Amino acid sequence: MKFKRTRVLVTLFLLMIVAMIPVIASAASAENQEAPAETTEVVSAEAESEGSSINFFEALGNIARSTGFASGNWRQYLMIVVACVLLYLAIVKQFEPLLLLPIAFGMLLANLPAAGMMADPSYHYYTNLDEAVAYMSAQGKPLDDIVMAYSKELGQMAYRVPYANGGLLWYLYRGVKLGIYPPLIFMGVGAMTDFGPLLANPKSLLLGAAAQLGIFLAFIVAMLTGAFTPEEAASIGIIGGADGPTAIFVTTRLAPQLLGPIAVAAYSYMALVPVIQPPIMKALTTKEERSIVMEQLRPVSKTELIIFPIVVTIVVSLLLPDAATLIGCLMLGNLLRVSGVTERLNKTVQNELCNIVTIFLGVTVGATTNGETFLTIRTLLIVIMGVFAFGGGTAGGVLLAKLMNKLTGGKINPLIGSAGVSAVPMAARVSNTVGQQENPGNFLLMHAMGPNVAGVIGSAVAAGVFISLFG
Numbered sequence: 001m002k003f004k005r006t007r008v009l010v011t012l013f014l015l016m017i018v019a020m021i022p023v024i025a026s027a028a029s030a031e032n033q034e035a036p037a038e039t040t041e042v043v044s045a046e047a048e049s050e051g052s053s054i055n056f057f058e059a060l061g062n063i064a065r066s067t068g069f070a071s072g073n074w075r076q077y078l079m080i081v082v083a084c085v086l087l088y089l090a091i092v093k094q095f096e097p098l099l100l101l102p103i104a105f106g107m108l109l110a111n112l113p114a115a116g117m118m119a120d121p122s123y124h125y126y127t128n129l130d131e132a133v134a135y136m137s138a139q140g141k142p143l144d145d146i147v148m149a150y151s152k153e154l155g156q157m158a159y160r161v162p163y164a165n166g167g168l169l170w171y172l173y174r175g176v177k178l179g180i181y182p183p184l185i186f187m188g189v190g191a192m193t194d195f196g197p198l199l200a201n202p203k204s205l206l207l208g209a210a211a212q213l214g215i216f217l218a219f220i221v222a223m224l225t226g227a228f229t230p231e232e233a234a235s236i237g238i239i240g241g242a243d244g245p246t247a248i249f250v251t252t253r254l255a256p257q258l259l260g261p262i263a264v265a266a267y268s269y270m271a272l273v274p275v276i277q278p279p280i281m282k283a284l285t286t287k288e289e290r291s292i293v294m295e296q297l298r299p300v301s302k303t304e305l306i307i308f309p310i311v312v313t314i315v316v317s318l319l320l321p322d323a324a325t326l327i328g329c330l331m332l333g334n335l336l337r338v339s340g341v342t343e344r345l346n347k348t349v350q351n352e353l354c355n356i357v358t359i360f361l362g363v364t365v366g367a368t369t370n371g372e373t374f375l376t377i378r379t380l381l382i383v384i385m386g387v388f389a390f391g392g393g394t395a396g397g398v399l400l401a402k403l404m405n406k407l408t409g410g411k412i413n414p415l416i417g418s419a420g421v422s423a424v425p426m427a428a429r430v431s432n433t434v435g436q437q438e439n440p441g442n443f444l445l446m447h448a449m450g451p452n453v454a455g456v457i458g459s460a461v462a463a464g465v466f467i468s469l470f471g
Contacts (some may be wrong), residue, residue, distance in 0.1 A: 039325060044461050072113030075371025083108035083366075086264075089271070092269050096271035098363050099244060103267060107260075109169065118173070118367045121166040125151040125158040132159040133194040141259025173364040177256065181361040182249035183329040188244075188354030189456065190309070190333025191346050193424065197450040200297035203415070204447075206400060209453025211420025212462050213396030214240030218389030219466075227381060231255050234466040236382055239266045240389030241459030242273065242421035248365060249326060250463045253471050260369035265386035273426045276387070277394050278434050284398045285414045289405065290438040292413040294447050305338040314462060322471060323464025330460065393421045419448035422455035 084102035090097040109117045126132040132146050139160070149160040175181045197206055219237030222228045228236065231254035238250045239262060247266040250260045269276065282290070307332035317324035336346040401417025415435050419427040428448035435444040 001184040018179055020114075043452040044149065067114070069113070073340045073371070075375050076111045076113050079111040079369065079371045079374060081436070083111065096179065096267055098358060099267050100271060102359050102362025103264065103366035106363035107150065107264075107369045108366075109363070110367035110370055115167075117169045118370070119167040120170060121162060121265065122164040123149075123160045124163045125154055125160055126151070127154065127156075127158050129159055136161055144269040144415070159241050169364055169367040172360050173367065175357075175360055176248065176259070176364050177252055179249060179252055179325070181253075181357050181364075182245035183325050184353065184357045185245040185361060186326050186460075187329040187333035188349050188357070189424070190330040190335075191337045191349040192332055193337075193355075193456065194449065195308055195334060195452050195453055196300040197297060198453050199300045199308060199445050201447070201450045203404065205457075207397050207417045207420045207451035207456045208422075208456075208458040209420075209450065210400035211393045211397035211451065211455050212241060214392030214394070214421075214463050215459070217383050217392040221388060222381075222385055225381065225420075227378060229255070230469045232258055234470055235262055236385050236391055236462060238262075238466065239269065239386040240393040240421075240457070241455070241462060242266070242270050242390060242393065242423040242427065243456065244270060244461050245361075246326060246422075246459045248361070250466055253467055256383065257373065258378075259365065260374050261382045262386075263365040264369060265383050269386055269390045270423045270426070272432050273421075273423050274433075276390055277427065277430050280391055280394045281415055281418050281431075281434055283399055284395060285402065287438055289402065289414050290435055291442065291443050292405070292410060293439065294411065294413055294416075297446055297450075302338065302340070303438050306335070309334045309338070312457065316457070316464075320461060320464035320468060322467040325456070326460040326463060350435030390421070392416045397421065397455075399452075412446055413447070416444055416448040416451055420451040420455045420458070422452070422459045424452050424456060425449065427455070430454040 008196040083104045086100055086107065089095045090100040090104060102290065124132075124135065126135070127145075135141055136146060145162055147160050150156070150160045151160070200209075215237045216236075218240050219233050222233035222236045223230065235247070235251040235255040235258055238247045241247070244263065244266045244413045248259065248263055251262045255262075267323045288337060313324075313328055313331045333349050336342045336349055354430055395415035397420030398414050399417070401412055405412040405414055413435060419431045421427050428445055428451075431448035432443065433447040435442045
């Protein structure tokens with residue numbers, strides 16, 4: 001008991017010291033501002049006469065002023081609180097932890113005052129080439145780093161030389177900005193995806209297409225608000241596909257300034273699939289429709305599984321060249337899985353490669369959510385329209401499944417239409433769970449996987465449409 005009390009007292013004491021640092025910084029700053037010039041000169045003279053003596057209080061003030069406590073603002077501290085809430089949801093509530101945790105921690109790192117984790121590299125500009133060469137030679141840097149670039153300060157083209165490196169996350173973010181990480185994630189998704197249920201029931205491809213309705217509805221609504229450009233509206237709409245990598249890929253191409261809010265919204269709604277979808281599914285279906293038991297799917301041959309990714313890559317890429325990157329990587333990963341001759345590569349893509357890229361993607365995307373750009377009315381609108389996009393996609397899939405149920409004489413359970421959003425395999429599990437609540441003997445998982453994997457293809461196609469229109 002005494003040990004616990006001691007530990008509490010020590011903790012409180014440390015917290016008091018931390019809390020006093022900003023006060024010390026402000027006091028030191030005020031003292032320096034109020035001191036007359038004559039006093040500064042006398043102190044300087046005395047310091048010179050005493051050689052290398054150090055003023056302890058001045059050094060303490062300098063240290064205090066250099067801390068993040070003294071240089072931070074309320075937006076940064078609020079974003080740190082938001083990051084901690086997301087970490088809680090990822091760790092305690094287990095909401096999409098594999099991506100939400102690195103995104104939240106990236107948000108935390110980027111908003112730490114004075115840490116400079118996302119700081120841009122800094123440069124010197126010279127109008128004279130000889131001066132630039134002399135500087136680089138004195139620093140021992142290669143002359144190849146001298147480039148012609150526009151200088152805002154000089155108002156003209158000048159010789160640019162590197163002065164200081166950027167932050168760690170700034171360099172890792174190049175993989176997002178250059179469109180490298182999302183396709184690699186798609187390759188991993190393809191290696192983990194079984195297109196067998198889709199091939200066994202090709203009609204489910206239509207359900208995957210119908211579930212993209214939310215993407216285009218949200219795009220239209222975003223345009224009607226007048227607060228977003230067509231490029232930004234397209235990036236917001238893609239949230240309805242419930243596919244984080246696709247949303248990031250489109251946003252980096254069309255509206256990179258909105259990457260943080262859109263990525264956080266996309267992955268948050270993916271994690272909330274079991275919360276958002278069931279009310280919509282139940283509102284659009286009857287108890288009898290939710291209780292429909294579907295026939296067992298036919299077996300799919302290995303030849304079909306091998307031919308499918310090749311054909312889809314060729315057809316989709318010829319129709320929409322801008323979708324070739326995502327579709328090509330998705331189908332390459334799937335071909336590694338089904339070919340049977342690249343098991344080592346299949347395992348690497350599924351595990352090591354996908355895990356490494358997921359860490360870099362999550363942390364760097366989270367690092368784009370600085371307080372200055374994230375805490376705005378536009379961010380709130382994006383979050384609201386993201387819910388609308390996601391709900392619209394769920395409704396579109398269910399409504400088409402209801403129509404198909406009527407046309408087939410009651411052989412299709414409308415619940416599988418909600419799995420047309422590409423949150424694999426979570427959306428399919430939700431369809432199965434809601435179906436079993438009405439009929440415990442009903443197993444819809446494999447039937448729902450068809451529209452679910454079709455939704456992955458559908459969201460990539462929608463991304464290609466938007467990029468071809470506005471890219």
